[in-house]
Amino acid sequence: MAQTTSYPVLLYIYDLSRGMARQMSPAMLGKQIDGIWHTGIVVYGNEFFFGSGGIMSCPPSGTVLGDPDSMVDLGSTEVTEEIFMEHLTSLADSTFRGDKYNLLEHNCNTFSSEVAQFLTGNKIPSYITDLPNEVLSSPFGAFLRPLLASVSVNPGGNNVTGQQ
Template sequence: MAEVSLHVYDLSQGLARKLSTTFLGKSIDAIWHTGIVVFGKEYYFGRGIQVHSPTGTTPYGAPVKVVELGITHIDKDIFEIYLYEISRQYTTKTYSLLYHNCNNFSNEVSQFLVGAAIPDYILNLPKEVINSPMGPLMLPMIRKLEVTLKIGAVPHEFSPFITTTSKKYVENRHCLKGKARETPLGVDILGHGRNKVQEDITSEFAIIMATGRLRAIEAVALATRRVMQRYRDHANVA
């Protein structure tokens, strides 16, 4: 298990609260940027999926607040496989200030890890800007900025941060297809603890993903359900 939190930053460094009424005709608290903190690292969407360790050392300075999202039972290897799977959706070329930004990434990852969304006031910021009295006049400037950001962009995958286990999965995913796996019976569940359960879920997850039929978030749910059912069935027999 690991704690999951959301680091929240104000890109305007307080200016949004002071000047938004003048420029937008509506008051907004901040220009929000977020990153997911788990396993001692901070993950966020910028020029592709980025990772920083130790946490709180990103280019955005210190977070203005930290939101505790919950506890995840997904281990680090499965999480990094998941990031690899979604990395093609989160590249410099797919970035959109209004519709596909760092906060959308944080929200998707949060739902994968703990099954909960990040706060609405963060996700709804683009809508607030668009619906403000000056929003329509700002849209051309926002679109121009997006084009500038995408010029010369190279699609970025999460590969620099893949662990040994995750890399082995990526290289051998097709070789795993069709292979069956049996969870050893007769194990002392309490004695082995959570590590044993996570190992079984990781192995089951890799086999499911090798079929190429499910997305990572669906595969981890199915793997967890299968493994826990095996343990329950064994406990009932015992």
């Protein structure tokens, strides 16, 4: 009987606002938000994330963002790295091409949640994936929508598949 290997899967969470969202959101949005979240999935010794450059990877904490603000243990996977990389290539050719990036609707958190489900069957925490709708449901958020929709995030790293 073949032995299966299990790989830990972590979610790295970064606050792009570096604490400013927590301080300014009550005045600007009429409610508190704790951060503006960027996430990456750490598995097989690398951190994988999605931005305007497509699906990227780097050593854990290797982006310009430095160390994550927090980490969530998503469980473990028995998916091999080879199968995972084939899956990422498929995603990079379709759903997660760089030109499909949208800060509000199709971003790093969308990618992290989809990859977490593929690897572990678990989604990432909803407070992260629900944030854009929470912000946009405020009067000021609705005003910001056109500006935010034009913003792209690319924290560095190497393109995983060569796809943009």
